[in-house]
Amino acid sequence: MASAVAEVHEHTHYTTTGLDNRKVAIWAFIGSECMLFMSLISTYLIYKGKSIVGPFPHEAWTDPSGHVFKPILNIPVTSQSTFVLLMSSLVMVLALAAVENRGKPGYQGTLLGNSKLWLAATAALGATFLGYQAYEFTSFVHEGLTIHTNLFGSSFFTLTGFHGAHVTAGVLWLLTLLSIDIKRGLTPKDALLVDICALYWHFVDVVWIAIFTLVYLIK
Amino acid sequence: MATTAATPSYEQTGIWSWITTVDHKRIGALYLYTALFFFMFGGLEAGVIRWQLAQPNQHIVSAELYNQLFTMHGTTMIFLAVMPLSAAFFNFLIPLQIGARDVAFPRLNAFSYWVYVLGGTFMTLPIFFNTAPNGGWFGYAPLTTLPFSSGLNIDFWVMGLQILGISSLAAAFNFITTIINMRAPGMTLMRMPVFTWMSFVVQFLLVLAFPVITIALVFLLFDRFFGTNFYEIAAGADPLLWQHLFWVFGHPEVYILILPAFGLVSEILPTFSRKPLFGYNVVVYSGIMIGFLGFGVWAHHMFAVGMGATADTIFALTTMLIGIPTGVKIFNWIATMWGGQIRFTAAMKFAIGLIALFTIGGISGVMHSSPPADLQQTDTYFVVAHFHYVLFGGSIMGIFGGIYFYYPKITGRYMSEVLGTWHFWCTFIAMNLTFFPMHFSGMLGMPRRIYTYDAGQGWDTFNLISSIGTGLLILSTLIFVVNFLKSRKSGEVAPGDAWGAGTLEWTIPSPPPDYNFAEIPFVTSRYPLWDLKHPERTSGIAHSAPDVMTITDAHATPVHEEMGHKTAAELGIPMPFNTVKPLIAAAALVAMFGGLLFMHTNQFAVAMTITIGSASLFVGTLYAWLTSPLE
Amino acid sequence: MNDHAPHADHAHEHPTWKQYKWVALWLTLITVFEVWIYYTPFKETPYYIPLLLVLSATKFAIVVLFYMHLKYDHKLFKALFTGPLIIAVCTLLALFALFSHRAIPQ
Incomplete structure (x- = not known):
């Protein structure tokens, strides 16, 4: 009998590439998500400047009754929320490093090795980002832009709403990991659980990098 | 060979074991039965359509019901019949062909099936209440927006497609991971059977094409339920947005429908020609090429909308280009048969039928790639003829061939060759009788989707011939059904290597035991079983020669036949637990979308209660699922 | 192997x-x-x-x-990400070009 056959029996989780199934699947999923956000971003760009009535993202608009609407997008506020999301990626990698290096010198009992802290911080920063988004949405509605108003409203709220939904799912995922960490402690064996969550989280961050430039900064 | 091999070797029996199964072979069988049922249903819808069109000025059905019938015929055949029939083969075959014991995520696989069957039912039932989708399988917006389609019909279509998309996506992630990661030792990518290769390409097409339709449908859903403006022309929306997004999905989708059939014939032809596939590498690379180019040709569905000379030229060129890798495969198959010792089994007849009929459809496809020609042909029966030659003549012929070929592996018994031959010739004649005259009625200007027509336009005879052909097609499918059901009980008992084929799935008993392979094989070439039984056939193809000696006994079929009678427990092979959670999750998901329908009748509270309730059930089940051990 | x-x-x-x-x-x-x-x-x-x-x-x-950590990871992951990313970017550019060009002026 071939020697490889014996090997297979020893490892119950043998894989052809030596990689974990879940990690392969999450990368395939992220590839698929590229097309999802491509469709949303394309639609936003195609409809840019095509709205018949205001308010508009970057220009003021006067309606027939003479009421003046300010440009909708609030760059200072969104710059802050963008910074928050970028920093959440930093604490996410720290969480992963803390779990992967559990028990190693430099990590045991130190701040750097405190995976619970970093997971909680990532979730908290994600939640802060969502808070900013809620504030942004409500203030836009107050200024007269709803999802019904015009093409800009429809495509803007749908695009950023989809991104927000992804962040929400990510926060729930992080909280789940945090509760596992509190309950039984995540060990280096569980690093993969954190890794796939981190990949998803960074991808959502990367999508925001694209949205921030294409939607907010470019007129 | 042992005559007891036909006894199903599944260790569990009873309906509950089917509902909770996570075995890829049983899920494959479920897909097969369900998809065949929907195939019959879609066929009957086509029967009514052709009955209506048999003669001028007929009023068998109303215009409204006719709209529902052609919409549901297309939707059913594409999403509920051909794709799931391919999925049946993905499920049953991929793990067997790559030497794995199951797919990467067995429970996700069960989930995909249950979402499909519930979503399919969700889409199909409304036709009995005269509220079936009626906007065409392509559902062009703004026609499908609220002002023009105010009924529930389109809502069922939007929700149904979203649900089916989730099923396809979940399955695709699963198979990508399975093919990348579950191959037996020695099974390099370039040793994979061509069916697995084509399936691999299809999974990427699914994963990249479905998100686009998902978003297009979300826009439509929001327009209908929340008053957004995506397809609202008065608000400045572009009427082409839907068409572009739809065909960015829609064109890869046609390759999703045809490539699995290409894979199946690439297994059948070498087996019955007793020769390895001619130009394996070229077949594989052209499959990958089709996958990539498939994303760059979508606008050839839209030449008539006036995109301008530049866009028309580019898409005409890419469309002509994609004809090349497709044509290359045809020559590979012909060259495979050249000089082979051919056995004309029913499966082989269907495979050769595919080559002939797909070529006709392929050629009329290249005709459409020229915008001036397309402007004459678009939206006429000429196009209907074209895509039925590629989808019926291609996909369905290939799938029938696949069913005759793999039936012994699935059930342990052969299908009747006599009935199979009758089935083939009836189908072949009826298919041409139905669809060939459509080239003429189309060229004479008969538009698609009209529910009746006046006499004296030169279309009468052609329509009558098409309708007679459809009647014969339904009869020939009945021959298949009889054969399928009868052979299950009384067919000749099949050995493990039912046809003298060369790939891994034939090294294990028919039907395979729960665990597939008692010993995980070690693969040294593309046709490991031929290395053993017919080394002369494989002497010219890629091998790792030093491996051959070591491997020979690992492949000895009798060893596997004997072990097939032992249970997984006796062999010490851990098997995944049965679970009902995927079914609960699938039901919750479908209810979640179904609940939104109440938005249509402005019962906002009811809609939110059902949707949020089932969403919580879904998330809860998901947590329970992910925290319970697999095996 | x-x-x-x-x-x-x-x-x-x-x-x-x-x-x-x-x-x-x-x-x-x-x-x-x-x-x-x-x-x-x-x-x-x-x-x-x-x-x-x-x-x-x-x-x-x-x-x-x-x-x-794609820089440090298996080449398979690079392929799984860059392939779809290239298709997505090309589709976005193509859609953008198709919609910014009008064959018939409005």
């Missing part, structure tokens, strides 16, 4: 804490710079949009390569 050499753990080189800090610093600096030029007259020049696209593509690449 395999086309993908199985990755042993030691080959799994990860970026370090030092790198993470630098990455975060760069991401912040680029973002600050982007927002800053939004408020300068440079915004009106034809170079503004290309510059912003390059800057955000840089940020995108940094996060993917270091935080998603």
Whole structure:
């Protein structure tokens, strides 16, 4: 009998590439998500400047009754929320490093090795980002832009709403990991659980990098 | 060979074991039965359509019901019949062909099936209440927006497609991971059977094409339920947005429908020609090429909308280009048969039928790639003829061939060759009788989707011939059904290597035991079983020669036949637990979308209660699922 | 025996804490710079949009390569991500071109 056959029996989780199934699947999923956000971003760009009535993202608009609407997008506020999301990626990698290096010198009992802290911080920063988004949405509605108003409203709220939904799912995922960490402690064996969550989280961050430039900064 | 091999070797029996199964072979069988049922249903819808069109000025059905019938015929055949029939083969075959014991995520696989069957039912039932989708399988917006389609019909279509998309996506992630990661030792990518290769390409097409339709449908859903403006022309929306997004999905989708059939014939032809596939590498690379180019040709569905000379030229060129890798495969198959010792089994007849009929459809496809020609042909029966030659003549012929070929592996018994031959010739004649005259009625200007027509336009005879052909097609499918059901009980008992084929799935008993392979094989070439039984056939193809000696006994079929009678427990092979959670999750998901329908009748509270309730059930089940051990 | 050499753990080189800090610093600096030029007259020049696209593509690449450790990971993951990304970007550009060009002037 071939020697490889014996090997297979020893490892119950043998894989052809030596990689974990879940990690392969999450990368395939992220590839698929590229097309999802491509469709949303394309639609936003195609409809840019095509709205018949205001308010508009970057220009003021006067309606027939003479009421003046300010440009909708609030760059200072969104710059802050963008910074928050970028920093959440930093604490996410720290969480992963803390779990992967559990028990190693430099990590045991130190701040750097405190995976619970970093997971909680990532979730908290994600939640802060969502808070900013809620504030942004409500203030836009107050200024007269709803999802019904015009093409800009429809495509803007749908695009950023989809991104927000992804962040929400990510926060729930992080909280789940945090509760596992509190309950039984995540060990280096569980690093993969954190890794796939981190990949998803960074991808959502990367999508925001694209949205921030294409939607907010470019007129 | 042992005559007891036909006894199903599944260790569990009873309906509950089917509902909770996570075995890829049983899920494959479920897909097969369900998809065949929907195939019959879609066929009957086509029967009514052709009955209506048999003669001028007929009023068998109303215009409204006719709209529902052609919409549901297309939707059913594409999403509920051909794709799931391919999925049946993905499920049953991929793990067997790559030497794995199951797919990467067995429970996700069960989930995909249950979402499909519930979503399919969700889409199909409304036709009995005269509220079936009626906007065409392509559902062009703004026609499908609220002002023009105010009924529930389109809502069922939007929700149904979203649900089916989730099923396809979940399955695709699963198979990508399975093919990348579950191959037996020695099974390099370039040793994979061509069916697995084509399936691999299809999974990427699914994963990249479905998100686009998902978003297009979300826009439509929001327009209908929340008053957004995506397809609202008065608000400045572009009427082409839907068409572009739809065909960015829609064109890869046609390759999703045809490539699995290409894979199946690439297994059948070498087996019955007793020769390895001619130009394996070229077949594989052209499959990958089709996958990539498939994303760059979508606008050839839209030449008539006036995109301008530049866009028309580019898409005409890419469309002509994609004809090349497709044509290359045809020559590979012909060259495979050249000089082979051919056995004309029913499966082989269907495979050769595919080559002939797909070529006709392929050629009329290249005709459409020229915008001036397309402007004459678009939206006429000429196009209907074209895509039925590629989808019926291609996909369905290939799938029938696949069913005759793999039936012994699935059930342990052969299908009747006599009935199979009758089935083939009836189908072949009826298919041409139905669809060939459509080239003429189309060229004479008969538009698609009209529910009746006046006499004296030169279309009468052609329509009558098409309708007679459809009647014969339904009869020939009945021959298949009889054969399928009868052979299950009384067919000749099949050995493990039912046809003298060369790939891994034939090294294990028919039907395979729960665990597939008692010993995980070690693969040294593309046709490991031929290395053993017919080394002369494989002497010219890629091998790792030093491996051959070591491997020979690992492949000895009798060893596997004997072990097939032992249970997984006796062999010490851990098997995944049965679970009902995927079914609960699938039901919750479908209810979640179904609940939104109440938005249509402005019962906002009811809609939110059902949707949020089932969403919580879904998330809860998901947590329970992910925290319970697999095996 | 395999086309993908199985990755042993030691080959799994990860970026370090030092790198993470630098990455975060760069991401912040680029973002600050982007927002800053939004408020300068440079915004009106034809170079503004290309510059912003390059800057955000840089940020995108940094996060993917270091935080998603694609730079250090198996080549399979690179293929699984870049393939779809290329198709997505090409489709976006094609759609954008198709919609900005009108065969019949409105």
